[in-house]
Amino acid sequence: AAPSEWQVVLLGAGLDTRAWRLAPRSRDGIDGRCRAVFEVDVPEVLGHKASVMAETFGTDFPLSLARTHASVAANVAKRGWLARLTDAGHDFARPTVWVLEGLLYYLSQEACQEVLRQCAGASAAGSRLVASAVNGASLARARARGKRGGAKATWASAIDEPVEPFLRRLGWTVRAVRQPGESGCEYGRWRGEPPPPRDPEERPDDAPPRTWYVVAEVSRSNSAGGATRSVQTRAARSRDESRGS
Numbered sequence: 001a002a003p004s005e006w007q008v009v010l011l012g013a014g015l016d017t018r019a020w021r022l023a024p025r026s027r028d029g030i031d032g033r034c035r036a037v038f039e040v041d042v043p044e045v046l047g048h049k050a051s052v053m054a055e056t057f058g059t060d061f062p063l064s065l066a067r068t069h070a071s072v073a074a075n076v077a078k079r080g081w082l083a084r085l086t087d088a089g090h091d092f093a094r095p096t097v098w099v100l101e102g103l104l105y106y107l108s109q110e111a112c113q114e115v116l117r118q119c120a121g122a123s124a125a126g127s128r129l130v131a132s133a134v135n136g137a138s139l140a141r142a143r144a145r146g147k148r149g150g151a152k153a154t155w156a157s158a159i160d161e162p163v164e165p166f167l168r169r170l171g172w173t174v175r176a177v178r179q180p181g182e183s184g185c186e187y188g189r190w191r192g193e194p195p196p197p198r199d200p201e202e203r204p205d206d207a208p209p210r211t212w213y214v215v216a217e218v219s220r221s222n223s224a225g226g227a228t229r230s231v232q233t234r235a236a237r238s239r240d241e242s243r244g245s
Contacts, residue, residue, distance in 0.1 A: 001126060006034040007096045008066060009085065011076050011115065012103035013039035015049050023064040034097075037066040038090055040081060043073040076103070077111045082118050095124045100131035105139065109157040113170055120171025123218040129172050131214050136160040138209035160204040163214055172216035180211055 003024060010016055016039070024032030039046070050071070053061060063069050070088040074081035090096070098119045104112045119129060134142070139158040146153025159166050164174045178185035181194040196208060 001095050002030070003032050003034055004030075004067075005094050007090060007094055008034055008037040008099065009090065009096055009119075010037070010039050010099045010101075011081075011119075012100070012106070013041045013049075014045060014102070015052070016099075016101075017053075018099075019063055019065045019069055020061055021064065031067075033064070034066045035091075035094065036068045036070065036089060037063070038070050038072055038085060038088055040072040040074055040076060040085060042075050046071045046073055076115055077107055082122060085122075090122070092122050093124055096122070096127045098123070098127070098129045098131075100129065102132055104131060104159075105134050105142075105155045105157055107157060112157050116167065116170040116172065120218050125218065125220060127218045128175075129167075129214070129216040129218070131216075133159045133163060133212045133214060135207055135210045135212075136204050137207050138211055141209045159212075160207075162198075162200065163212055167214070167216050168219070171219050173219050174214060174216045176215040178213050180213065185213055 008019075010018070019037045019039070024034070026032045041049075068089070072081070072084050072088045074084040086092075096119075100115070100119075104115075107115065116129075134155070136158045139155055142152035142155045146155070163177055167174055177198070179195045179198070180186065181190040181192070183194075186194075195210065198210075
């Protein structure tokens with residue numbers, strides 16, 4: 001699909017500023033920007049971000065990643081976020097890049113899997129997922145260190161199996177997996193030794209702490225290309241439930 005067809009959705013966007021920092025190149029006179037970027041987070045975070053950006057940059061801070069931007073006030077751990085995203089203009093019939101960086105391990109295991117399923121169900125063919133994840137050893141270490149305070153104290157879940165079958169069950173086909181510090185995932189910023197390579201036979205009880213960055217593509221059977229009406233129906237139902245709660 002042409003860049004103008006793509007959408008980017010950042011779930012748990014926080015203070016991310018990619019929409020204003022990343023500038024895709026134009027080629028052969030074609031605008032390299034995507035159609036739209038949507039930032040989904042709770043109202044308090046979005047409000048704080050808007051205040052910080054206004055204080056720092058004023059009103060002259062143009063978009064560079066996309067032609068349009070929308071802030072979507074919603075908690076992805078609760079029902080209704082997908083309906084609010086649809087209301088903000090997300091189009092299930094167009095391909096989407098879903099960015100779930102620093103999000104999944106703050107969700108319960110059930111919520112983590114449900115969010116990944118929902119993203120797959122709301123994706124046109126070719127859509128991509130970019131996500132970070134941790135294993136149980138990393139979760140345990142974060143909780144131990146978190147006793148002294150900090151955001152890691154609230155980590156809630158981990159993926160203690162190879163990410164490929166885990167994501168396959170939820171509608172995604174993994175295209176790449178990297179650990180920070182490995183070649184292709186260090187960007188000149190990593191200090192110290194690279195992490196030990198992944199071992200397919202590794203048991204959760206013996207595994208070292210691991211963090212993964214994963215790129216996946218929506219599985220054909222789960223894409224919205226052939227089921228847009230069904231997805232829209234589910235979104236409408238979710239919208240009704242959220243407004244009734």
